[in-house]
Amino acid sequence: MLGFRKSPWIIHYDASSCNGCDIEVLACLTPLYDVERLGVINTGNPKHADIFLVTGGVNPHSAAVVRNIYHQLPEPKVVVAVGICAASGGIFRECYNISGGVDTVIPVDVYVPGCAARPEAIIDGVVRGIQVLEQKQRAMKADANSIDRAVYARAEKCDVAEILALQKIAYQSEAELYGDDSLPAMHQTMAEIEEEFGRAVFMKAVVNGKIVGSIRGGADGATARFTRCIVHPYFQKRGIGRRLIDEIERVWPPEITRFEAVAGHKSKRRLYVYGQLGYQPFKTEPFLPNINWVILQKERK
Amino acid sequence: MNPFVRLLVYLVVAPLLGGLLAGVDRIVTARLQSRLGPPVWQPFYDVWKLWQKENVVVRRSQNYYIFFFLLFVIFTGALFFTGFDLLLVVFAFTLAGIFFVLAAYKASSPYSFVGAERELIQMMAYEPMVLLTAVGMYLATGSFYVHDIAGRTTSLIWTLPGVFLGFLFILVIKFRKSPFDLSLSHHAHQELVRGITTEFSGGPLALIEVAHWYENVLLLSWVYLFFTASPVLGVAAALAVFLFLILVDNTFARLKWQSALKSAWVVTLVLGFGNIVVLSFL
Numbered sequence: 001m002l003g004f005r006k007s008p009w010i011i012h013y014d015a016s017s018c019n020g021c022d023i024e025v026l027a028c029l030t031p032l033y034d035v036e037r038l039g040v041i042n043t044g045n046p047k048h049a050d051i052f053l054v055t056g057g058v059n060p061h062s063a064a065v066v067r068n069i070y071h072q073l074p075e076p077k078v079v080v081a082v083g084i085c086a087a088s089g090g091i092f093r094e095c096y097n098i099s100g101g102v103d104t105v106i107p108v109d110v111y112v113p114g115c116a117a118r119p120e121a122i123i124d125g126v127v128r129g130i131q132v133l134e135q136k137q138r139a140m141k142a143d144a145n146s147i148d149r150a151v152y153a154r155a156e157k158c159d160v161a162e163i164l165a166l167q168k169i170a171y172q173s174e175a176e177l178y179g180d181d182s183l184p185a186m187h188q189t190m191a192e193i194e195e196e197f198g199r200a201v202f203m204k205a206v207v208n209g210k211i212v213g214s215i216r217g218g219a220d221g222a223t224a225r226f227t228r229c230i231v232h233p234y235f236q237k238r239g240i241g242r243r244l245i246d247e248i249e250r251v252w253p254p255e256i257t258r259f260e261a262v263a264g265h266k267s268k269r270r271l272y273v274y275g276q277l278g279y280q281p282f283k284t285e286p287f288l289p290n291i292n293w294v295i296l297q298k299e300r301k
Numbered sequence: 302m303n304p305f306v307r308l309l310v311y312l313v314v315a316p317l318l319g320g321l322l323a324g325v326d327r328i329v330t331a332r333l334q335s336r337l338g339p340p341v342w343q344p345f346y347d348v349w350k351l352w353q354k355e356n357v358v359v360r361r362s363q364n365y366y367i368f369f370f371l372l373f374v375i376f377t378g379a380l381f382f383t384g385f386d387l388l389l390v391v392f393a394f395t396l397a398g399i400f401f402v403l404a405a406y407k408a409s410s411p412y413s414f415v416g417a418e419r420e421l422i423q424m425m426a427y428e429p430m431v432l433l434t435a436v437g438m439y440l441a442t443g444s445f446y447v448h449d450i451a452g453r454t455t456s457l458i459w460t461l462p463g464v465f466l467g468f469l470f471i472l473v474i475k476f477r478k479s480p481f482d483l484s485l486s487h488h489a490h491q492e493l494v495r496g497i498t499t500e501f502s503g504g505p506l507a508l509i510e511v512a513h514w515y516e517n518v519l520l521l522s523w524v525y526l527f528f529t530a531s532p533v534l535g536v537a538a539a540l541a542v543f544l545f546l547i548l549v550d551n552t553f554a555r556l557k558w559q560s561a562l563k564s565a566w567v568v569t570l571v572l573g574f575g576n577i578v579v580l581s582f583l
Contacts (some may be wrong), residue, residue, distance in 0.1 A: 003350030007343070034336040036327075039343055045495040047357055047502040050350070074355035074502045137353065172360060233361070 004050070004076075004133050007039040008126060011049035013069055015102065016092075017056030020116030021083035025053060027119045035123060046072035051129050053122075057085040057098045063105045064190075067161050070106040075210060076136035078129040080110045082122055087111040150240060152247045155202035155214065157194070162211045163202065164193045170230035177266050178291050185228060203248045205231070205240050215244040224252050225260040229270060241273050249300070257300050265292040304383040311382040312375070319514025320344045322521075326547055333551045344514075348507045356503035359408045366404030367505040371512040373397035378519045384448025387435040394431075394519075398424055401497065401509075408500030416496030420484035422558050426565035427471035433573040437464040438526065440580050447526070456530040463576025465527050469542065470568045474561070475520055477513075478550035481561050 014022050028035045029042055043049050046069045058066060070079065081102045084090040089100040102108050109132045112125035155163060171185040188196075196216070205213035213231040217224050226248060231240045249259060261279050263270040264287070271281070271294060279296035287293040324341035331338025340346075358364060377393040380386075398420070405417035439445050441460045442453060450457070458465055474481040485496040493499070498509055521539040528535040556564075 003346050003348075003353055006340075006346035007350045009347075031334065031336045034331070034338075036331060036339050037337045039339050039346060043495070045499055047500065048495060048498075048506065050354070072357070074357045076354075169358075 004137055005130055007041075008051050008130050008133065009041045009043050009049045010051045010053055010126070011043055011046050011069065011073070012053045012055070013066065015054050015056040015058045015062040015066055015086065016098070017083065017085060021055035021086070021114075024116050024119050025055065025082060025122060028122055033119050033123065035126070038123075038127075040126065047074060049073055050077060050133055051126060052077060052079045053082050053126075054079065054086050054102045055082045057089045057092050057095075057100060058102055058105050059097050059099065063099060066102065066105050067158075071162055071165055076133055076140050078109045078132045078136070079106055080112060080125045080129045081108045082112045082125065083117045084113055084115045087113055090115065149207065150212070150243075151206045152243060153204060153206070154251065155197075155204040155211075157197060159202070159204055159211060160193050160197050161190065163204065163214045164188060164190060166211055166214060166232055167193075167228065167230055169232060173233065174264065174267065178264065178288075180288065180290060182288070183291075201248065201251055203244050203251070205235075205244055207235065213240040213244050215241075215248050217248050219252065219256055222256055223258045223260055224256045225262065227262045229261075229263075229273075236269075241270075242277065245274070245277055252300075259298045259300060261296045261298075263294050263296070265294050271296075307382050307384075308379055311378055315378060315518040316511055316514045319511075319516075319518045320348070322517060322543060323514060326543075329544065329547050330551055333548075344510065348510050351502075351507035351510070352504055354503035356505065358502075358505075359410065359500050363404050363407040363500065364505045366400050366407060367501065367508050370397055370400040370404060371508045371515075373400060374512045374515045374519075378515050381447055381519055381522065384446060384451070387438060387445045387447055387450070390447070391431055391435050395424070395428065397512075401512075405497040405500070410500050412493050412495070412499040413497055415493055416484045416499060419558055420497050422562055423474050423481065423484055426481075426562045427474045430467045430471040430565065430569040430573050433569060433577065434464055434468045434523075437461050437573070437577050437580070440577060450526050451529055453529045456528050456534070458527045460580065461527065461576055463572040463579075467568050467573035467576075468523070468527075469545075470572075471565060472520060472524075472542065473546060473549055474565065476517065476546050476550075478546050480549075480553040480556040481565075482550075482555060483558050483561060486555075 012022070012025050027033060028040075046052070050073070052070060052073055054066060056062075070077075079102065081087045085092060086102045089095075089098050092098045093100060099105070110125050110129045112121050114121050117125075167185055167188065171183055175181050175183050175186055200216045200218040202214060202216045204211045212235045215226055215229040217226040226245065229241050229244060231244075245261070259279070261274050263274065265284065274296050277298070279298045281294050281296050283295050285293045285295065321341065323344040324339070327343055328338040328341060356364070373393055374397045377390055377397060380393060381390050402417045402420050402424075405413040405420070435445065438450055438457060438461070441457055442450050444450065477485055477487060479486070483496075485498055498506060501509060521543060524539045524542050525535040528538040
């Protein structure tokens, strides 16, 4: 606990601020306020930071960046919206190019009002952020071994960035298995997965606010085909994949009478889990030079 | 003292001392900038927090290299404090540095690549002087063994002043201080995002920090070898060198890698090699 209270590292991003709040954020580092006496370090790297300070309202250009930085912060993390523009959009709220405050893109924990927010207020906001950080860390610790609290639901459009990041972590072991770094799953882009989201159903498994598993499926006639059943390496072999398959089977209308699932020929674990759930392999298709797809099927009961 | 007892004391005390020195560094730096600065235990709070954070990786294997970096730094220190061959210490130390560079390459991000490349350039810059220091100590004492060098009752500084100054110069690089904090800086955190540690978070980042503590204690102990006439003098000299490095850090701006490499080699040639040539004529 002491660590988080004593050493909150910050990353600061200007979403579309007039620089007023940015100057005040930097003023906190000067000898007059010296936040380093509280252990605060202004890092330039989201992977080292605990607290994400955002200034300015969010526009379509900065939204992707805000989301990206947010997902790169390791858990537990806290978002502090600094200044009225970041809190609600401020005087730009009705502008055609502003989507509003930061909370229209990512969850915000602490709002610091002001135009510009005063350094004292920003320091207060960070101190409040530390309390949230400690709360989240406690929750994280409690959830670490209680997998029962995983929540399964259909993914929304805003989840795809996190699912894409998870996919690239989960497919590392596959890439090593086949000795091939060119797996399409490792190279999917944000635009491609957003396009895929438009035509497929995505399920997610959420633990402590973070997506740890996902599966997707698309319907073709009376058949639904499931692909990319992924679970974060830390959460594997705890039944999350099995439950995801179970959940995605239920979302289809009664017209769908048959399920298909796809797995690589060497992916023993995936094939085993599908087999346990009643899927039978019925054909193989060449996919990449060194990988064959095994297609499994199951009649809907 | 029994070498095994010394080893045990080193394993326990070195990280504590290293962390404390890092805390002193941050306070002195803050005071030089007329700030109050963090508490002296701040580095320990930081490491403890990092240890509890989520560990985000590009490739999981990058963390194994960090583990071996720490392991070999500790191994190097163990060789040094049990009184082994100084050449072995130099080579083990280089191996540890190479593992750190490999870890950054493994993470395949442009920032950590640039950091890794700069780290290699820094190694090219300081490595000749580190070797010459070991060679100079051998020429002056007739032994490569730390045990023999530390047991002398006269200070090496009188026979190796040039080597000492050259060693002091490359210590600025080894401590990652301005003007040579090219691959990773402790202060200007916006530089290259974070250079060689860009892609590390949570536990591995904490291990990197602890490895630096071990490293710093080892390097300051090497400074002690120049002042073996009395233990008090040796410790005082090591502390003075440490404060001098902080002063340099706060006085200079960062140099380009070309100037870092050139100046380090010129210093090595003139002060280090020159001193050894003079020594061989005496």
